[in-house]
Structure formats: C-alpha cells, structure tokens
Amino acid sequence: MIRILSFLLLLYVSTSCAQQNASNTGEDSNPIHSEKVVVIDISVIQKEVLGKNVQFIDIRTPKEYQEGFIDDAVNISFSDKENFASKFENLNKNEPVYIYCYSGWRSHRAAKLLATLGFEKVYDFKGGYKAWTENTKR
Missing domain, CATH: 3.40.250.10 (Rhodanese-like domain)
Structure with missing residues (x-):
C-alpha cells in the first residue's frame, strides 16, 4: 500500500513540475x-x-x-x-x-x-x- 501511495505521489509531483516548467517558459501543452x-x-x-x-x-x-x-x-x-x-x-x-x-x-x-x-x-x-x-x- 505504501509503495502505491509513494508511486502516486511521485507521479503527481512529476506531472506538477512538468506543467509548472511549461507555464514558466511560456510553452503551451495544448496544441x-x-x-x-x-x-x-x-x-x-x-x-x-x-x-x-x-x-x-x-x-x-x-x-x-x-x-x-x-x-x-x-x-x-x-x-x-x-x-x-x-x-x-x-x-x-x-x-x-x-x-x-x-x-x-x-x-x-x-x-x-x-x-x-x-x-x-x-x-x-x-x-x-x-x-x-x-x-x-x-
């Protein structure tokens, strides 16, 4: 159970960071x-x-x-x-x-x-x- 929660937390943080980087650089992930x-x-x-x-x-x-x-x-x-x-x-x-x-x-x-x-x-x-x-x- 802890492994699943850790994986989900890692996935969430990775996704959030990627979105933050895109917005900081002015990139638009939406085509x-x-x-x-x-x-x-x-x-x-x-x-x-x-x-x-x-x-x-x-x-x-x-x-x-x-x-x-x-x-x-x-x-x-x-x-x-x-x-x-x-x-x-x-x-x-x-x-x-x-x-x-x-x-x-x-x-x-x-x-x-x-x-x-x-x-x-x-x-x-x-x-x-x-x-x-x-x-x-x-």
Missing part, C-alpha cells in the same frame, strides 16, 4: 493556441460585426438558420463534419472570423478546430443566437 481564439459578447457583435465587411458565420444547422439568424451571418453547419473544414477553406485565414451557434457550446469546439486549421483570429460569440434573441427583443 490549440488560446491567443487565436477570443470569446466575445453581444456588444462586440453589435459594434464590430453588424454592417461591417467581416467573415461572420452561423455554425448552426441549416434548419436552425432558416428559423432565424443574426443579420449578415452566413451558414456553415458544424454538424456537417464532412464539409465543415472544406467550406472554411474559402475564407481568408489572415482575417478575423466571427462565429456563433445557439448557446456557445458548438462554437467553442468549432473555434478550436478553426485555430488548428490555421485561422489567425477566431472570435467566438459566447451565448450565441440564444443570447442575441434574448437581448435584442427589448
């Missing part, structure tokens, strides 16, 4: 660079996206999109796994891309994927279409 993904709120959409010439993507399903969307958004469905990445190939990876889904869960995962695909800046609208409809009905 997704968080500086490429920025979570934004509704005020950013209103100020920097609407009416502007930006890459603004609704990643919900086509059915959800047809039921309502934020002005100027183009639909590229995240649920279409086979074509999602290829449809983003038509966009400029050096220009910011703004994405949203219904509540923020899918866009969070999609933002990470887009960063791995080489997009320099991905803005993920936290709260998504749900937050949009709740805040613009007033």
Whole structure:
C-alpha cells in the first residue's frame, strides 16, 4: 500500500513540475493556441460585426438558420463534419472570423478546430443566437 501511495505521489509531483516548467517558459501543452481564439459578447457583435465587411458565420444547422439568424451571418453547419473544414477553406485565414451557434457550446469546439486549421483570429460569440434573441427583443 505504501509503495502505491509513494508511486502516486511521485507521479503527481512529476506531472506538477512538468506543467509548472511549461507555464514558466511560456510553452503551451495544448496544441490549440488560446491567443487565436477570443470569446466575445453581444456588444462586440453589435459594434464590430453588424454592417461591417467581416467573415461572420452561423455554425448552426441549416434548419436552425432558416428559423432565424443574426443579420449578415452566413451558414456553415458544424454538424456537417464532412464539409465543415472544406467550406472554411474559402475564407481568408489572415482575417478575423466571427462565429456563433445557439448557446456557445458548438462554437467553442468549432473555434478550436478553426485555430488548428490555421485561422489567425477566431472570435467566438459566447451565448450565441440564444443570447442575441434574448437581448435584442427589448
């Protein structure tokens, strides 16, 4: 029993030290660079996206999109796994891309994927279409 506890303690200390060294040297153990993904709120959409010439993507399903969307958004469905990445190939990876889904869960995962695909800046609208409809009905 003592050997097992000693081994677990050693493993924990080794892992903690490795993580501490990575954070001290600025290395990121996560292959997704968080500086490429920025979570934004509704005020950013209103100020920097609407009416502007930006890459603004609704990643919900086509059915959800047809039921309502934020002005100027183009639909590229995240649920279409086979074509999602290829449809983003038509966009400029050096220009910011703004994405949203219904509540923020899918866009969070999609933002990470887009960063791995080489997009320099991905803005993920936290709260998504749900937050949009709740805040613009007033």
